[in-house]
Amino acid sequence: MQTNISTRLLQAFLALADCRHFGHAAERCHVSQSAFSAMIQKLEAAAGTRLFERDTRNVTLTPEGELFVQVARQLVHDIEAAFADMSDYVARRKGRVAIAALPSLAAGWLPPVLAQYRQRHPGVTVELFDAISDQCLDLLRQGRADIALTAPGPNLTEFQTRPLCSDPFYLVCRRDHKLATRRRIKVAQLAGCEMIHLGRSTSVRQHLDAVLRPGGVIHTGLEVEHLATVAALIESGLGVSVVPELTLFQFRLPNLVAIPLDAPELVRPLLIVTPKERSLSIAAQGLLELVQGKAAAEAGSPRRKAPRTGAGQ
Numbered sequence: 001m002q003t004n005i006s007t008r009l010l011q012a013f014l015a016l017a018d019c020r021h022f023g024h025a026a027e028r029c030h031v032s033q034s035a036f037s038a039m040i041q042k043l044e045a046a047a048g049t050r051l052f053e054r055d056t057r058n059v060t061l062t063p064e065g066e067l068f069v070q071v072a073r074q075l076v077h078d079i080e081a082a083f084a085d086m087s088d089y090v091a092r093r094k095g096r097v098a099i100a101a102l103p104s105l106a107a108g109w110l111p112p113v114l115a116q117y118r119q120r121h122p123g124v125t126v127e128l129f130d131a132i133s134d135q136c137l138d139l140l141r142q143g144r145a146d147i148a149l150t151a152p153g154p155n156l157t158e159f160q161t162r163p164l165c166s167d168p169f170y171l172v173c174r175r176d177h178k179l180a181t182r183r184r185i186k187v188a189q190l191a192g193c194e195m196i197h198l199g200r201s202t203s204v205r206q207h208l209d210a211v212l213r214p215g216g217v218i219h220t221g222l223e224v225e226h227l228a229t230v231a232a233l234i235e236s237g238l239g240v241s242v243v244p245e246l247t248l249f250q251f252r253l254p255n256l257v258a259i260p261l262d263a264p265e266l267v268r269p270l271l272i273v274t275p276k277e278r279s280l281s282i283a284a285q286g287l288l289e290l291v292q293g294k295a296a297a298e299a300g301s302p303r304r305k306a307p308r309t310g311a312g313q
Contacts, residue, residue: 005046007079010072012039016052017069020059095283098127099291100145102203104167104227104247105270106130110149113290124283133203140275146284147291148273151203160276164295165246167268169208170258172231172251173240184262191216194239196230197223207268208242231256244268 008029015025016036026036044051051065061069097117101110106128114126129139133153139145140159149164171185171193179185179193195217198205202225220239224230227250230241235255243251248258272291274280280288 005043007076009039009043009046010076012036013043013051013072014069014076016040016059017061017065017072022059095121095123095281096125096127097147097281097283097287098129098139098145099147099149099287100129100131100136100139101149102133102136102151102270103130104204104244105149107227108249109246109294110291113287113294117287117290121283121286124286126287132201134201137273140273143278146274146280147288149291150271150273151207152269152271153203156271156273158276159273162272162274162292164270164272164291165298167244167246167270169242169244169261169263169266169268170248171240171242171261172234172248172256172258174234174237175255175257177240177257179240179259180257182259185259186262187211187266190240190242192218194218194220196220196233196239196241198227198230198241198243199223199225203268204244204247207266211263211266212242227251242266246270 012025012029012031015028016022019025019028022036022040023033026033029036029039031039040052047064047068049064050062051068053060053062099110099114107130110128114128117124118126127145129136129145131139133150134155136145136148136150137153137155137159140148148159152161171179171190173180173193179189182189190212195212197208197219200206200209200223222233222238224233227243227247230243231251231253233239234241234251235253242261245260251258272288272295274288
């Protein structure tokens with residue numbers, strides 16, 4: 001049997017159980033006494049039994065009413081708690097948001113955004129995955145991440161994408177390298193340089209291969225997964241590397257220099273990726289707004305100057 005009982009009817013029942021007076025209970029519920037009586041009759045009809053005994057002087061609970069009063073109190077408590085809990089989620093006083101980002105973004109560009117978000121919404125749990133592009137998209141597919149910051153690829157048609165920023169490339173070398181004193185470098189000038197590469201699965205490497213392969217660079221055989229390792233190898237004189245601007249914070253070592261490449265074709269576009277068929281939670285929408293806000297602010301400001309004396313500054 002389906003029962004259509006509103007919270008309002010339950011509250012009317014509890015008011016009468018507490019007041020034991022129709023007039024006082026009606027006043028508590030802010031309705032007329034006749035409307036209140038109709039509400040109690042509707043509830044009793046739904047229960048299939050009388051819940052109150054009435055006479056000219058007293059209103060008392062029947063045995064069935066005594067049984068129902070505890071159930072009604074728990075139901076009203078649970079409903080009010082559920083709406084209070086939802087209110088906390090809507091106000092971002094609680095919740096969870098997960099973001100997946102390329103390591104170059106997760107280690108440099110993104111942390112200030114996460115700090116700002118946590119300051120605004122300390123009750124929301126923020127989860128961060130630093131992963132390569134394909135892994136970022138897998139985390140979105142699995143529902144483990146709400147937002148991904150990643151590079152373009154062939155598997156994006158199932159997602160909604162927005163531009164994040166464009167990331168130009170720099171040559172990083174030692175201060176004693178032959179190119180270290182140049183203000184800008186063309187790709188052709190990299191011919192003969194011993195190149196240290198990031199792994200082939202990274203978005204950085206995928207952007208570089210098509211441009212550098214015809215340029216006569218010498219492959220050292222050194223392919224590593226982490227930018228800190230690239231920096232250490234360069235510092236030890238084992239070669240040079242070409243890396244995106246957003247990764248330069250990893251190369252702030254006294255003996256290294258970063259020089260911008262004069263190569264319009266060598267720019268890594270980065271994207272904000274979200275599920276196409278799944279709505280973002282309110283907590284995730286708040287983080288997305290901060291990410292987009294920072295991207296817009298940086299796009300509208302003059303681009304920071306290249307570190308003339310190098311990444312060591």
